Amino acid sequence: MIPIALPFLGDEEANAAREAILSGWVSQGPQVAAFEREFSALVGAPYATAVSNCTTALHLALVAANIGPGDEVVTASHSFIATANSVRYCGATAVFVDINPDTYNIDPLKVAEAITPRTRAIIAVHQMGLPCDLPALAALARQHNLVLIEDAACAAGSEIRVDGIWERIGKAHGQITCFSFHPRKVITTGEGGMLTTSEPEFDRKFKLLRQHAMSVPDTVRHGASQTIFEQYLDVGFNYRMTDIQAAIGRTQLTKLDGIVTRRRALAARYTEMLGNIEGLRLPSEPDWARSNWQSYCVRLPDHVDQREIMQALLDQDIATRRGIMCSHREPAYAGEKPRHGLRQSELAQDRAILLPLYAQMTDDDQARVADAVRTELGM
Structure with missing residues (x-):
């Protein structure tokens, strides 16, 4: 049988997972932090936050951007349903626009036509790994004061030329970029996702909300010499990546x-x-x-x-x-x-x-x- 896709995994990933398991720290911990540092360096983004999958990444992106009921988000219908679902999770409305048939990506001209006073964000999907026309979409976002979120679920390792310079998808072309590490993707952690951004406030919100909005992360409490009681500052989510997944992801990044x-x-x-x-x-x-x-x-x-x-x-x-x-x-x-x-x-x-x-x-x-x-x- 010739499969549609096959994850590129081997002994290196198995050994990395084994080491994480035997370390005694298997939930979000030092491996996740290292994966975030290495991923942000690879794509050229100042900040990266690892999460449980790309759907949760998209949801966090919208929550951090304060998207809620009554708001509209312009995006492509031509995408895995998680793109639209993430908008609905926030109580907002996904306004679907058509694609360019040559690229299968969202058409900036159609996006411009769909913007209304209720529009708060654009989700641009880099479909099947091919980058969208980010300069055109970013210009629209700036013109209308919108948040541009890149659904880069398929686009780890893809590149776009901006002002004559080749840059990786994930650098701050929009405000937030969301990746997937599902087995159908180019690199995988089994399940998993990542958000990148150049804005420190977004990064702070991602890291807070992915862990139940806990005021003091468990990594800090476990390493403290004094007893610390945490608080829960908001209604957050359990969107964490495990250290086992992150160890696999770090190995995948080298490949x-x-x-x-x-x-x-x-x-x-x-x-x-x-x-x-x-x-x-x-x-x-x-x-x-x-x-x-x-x-x-x-x-x-x-x-x-x-x-x-x-x-x-x-x-x-x-x-x-x-x-x-x-x-x-x-x-x-x-x-x-x-x-x-x-x-x-x-x-x-x-x-x-x-x-x-x-x-x-x-x-x-x-x-x-x-x-x-x-x-x-x-x-």
Whole structure:
């Protein structure tokens, strides 16, 4: 079976987890703190906060930005449902806008049209690892005094060129960036997430709220020479990452550049092998973006049935996934009629499929996938 994805884990991660387990400190502790320091240094952000997953990261970002009932957040429906759910957790309204069909990312022109006096934030999703047009979105956010939150769940290791300089996603392009370390992502801690920011007040709120808004962290109390009684300053959350996960994450960080290099090579090879299939639309990068190629998404010819080709490939032991979901089509959001047209988002869900791509993928396995796609499309 050729899976859609495979986490790049080995003895190094197993040994790191073992050391954390045997240290006697397995919840949030020194490994989490070290992971935060190393991640912030890697992406060029002044502050980083590790959390339990990217959904909780998005929720914390919105809570820290004081988003609440009556507020609107402009974002893409074309994203995993966690993006929209994080807005609803706050009692706010997700205002969905369409994507650019060339990048599968939120269209800044559509964002501009959707801003109202109730708009408080923009969540820009770096879909499948490809960076959004951050300069355009940041300009809109500044113009309307909005918080720009980057949903970078898929984008660890991706880069964007700003003023002629290549910078990693996670540096302070918006106010807050949220990452995922789910096994489908480029690096993983099993589950886990990270927030980065350049604003110390946001960082203070993240670290306070992820641990029940506890006035004195347990790491401080356990190391104190005097008895300390903590207080709970607000209604916080249990959104902590464990030291076991962080130890794995620190090891994964050392492999990130190599993983991204390999994935970029695999993506380029897919493009070479599939480039002459009539009607098949391949993904591409703007000249100002470098994707980590978390996924390789192809748009099928109009006459091809998405489910049929996915089943045909599965029958050959090749896993695929449909195009990225649209939250507005899910029953949980059925009562909210979209205010803006989402045709490109719906076409991307209905006409695209994701092909297997992971760092350990062999050239032979990739050729097998490409040959099967060509055969099923009549080439």
